[in-house]
Amino acid sequence: MPYYVYITTNPAKKVLYIGITNNIADRLAQHYANRGSAETFAGRYFCYNLVHIEEYPDVNAAIAREKELKGWTRTKKDALIAVDNPAWDFIET
Numbered sequence: 001m002p003y004y005v006y007i008t009t010n011p012a013k014k015v016l017y018i019g020i021t022n023n024i025a026d027r028l029a030q031h032y033a034n035r036g037s038a039e040t041f042a043g044r045y046f047c048y049n050l051v052h053i054e055e056y057p058d059v060n061a062a063i064a065r066e067k068e069l070k071g072w073t074r075t076k077k078d079a080l081i082a083v084d085n086p087a088w089d090f091i092e093t
Contacts, residue, residue: 003062005069007052007081010045013088016077017047020066024053025093049090052081 004024008017008031019042021027028050037043056062069077081088 003056003059005054005056005062005065006050007069007077008042008047009049009051009088010047011049013049013051015045015047016074017042017045018066018069018077020059020062022059024050028093050093051085051088051091053091 001022003020003022004027005018005020006024006027008019008028009015017031019027028048031042031048034040034043035046035048042048054062054065056065069080072080085091
């Protein structure tokens with residue numbers, strides 16, 4: 001079963017959320033359903049638009065990558081997204 005490390009953003013592309021899941025479509029649906037909810041970071045900041053995704057065959061590798069990305073500066077995260085998605089288009093799943 002593949003695992004995904006993903007980055008979502010809000011409609012204005014001002015806030016980033018980094019997460020891990022084994023079902024990207026369901027996870028994005030959860031983020032969308034929680035939009036505006038103060039109980040979660042992604043909900044509070046309306047981070048439900050997918051702009052970057054990476055696939056890993058092993059959960060431990062995905063967790064390590066998620067932790068790595070969360071430690072990066074915003075500038076470095078922006079550059080990573082721009083490699084495969086220079087226009088920051090919202091990715092459909």
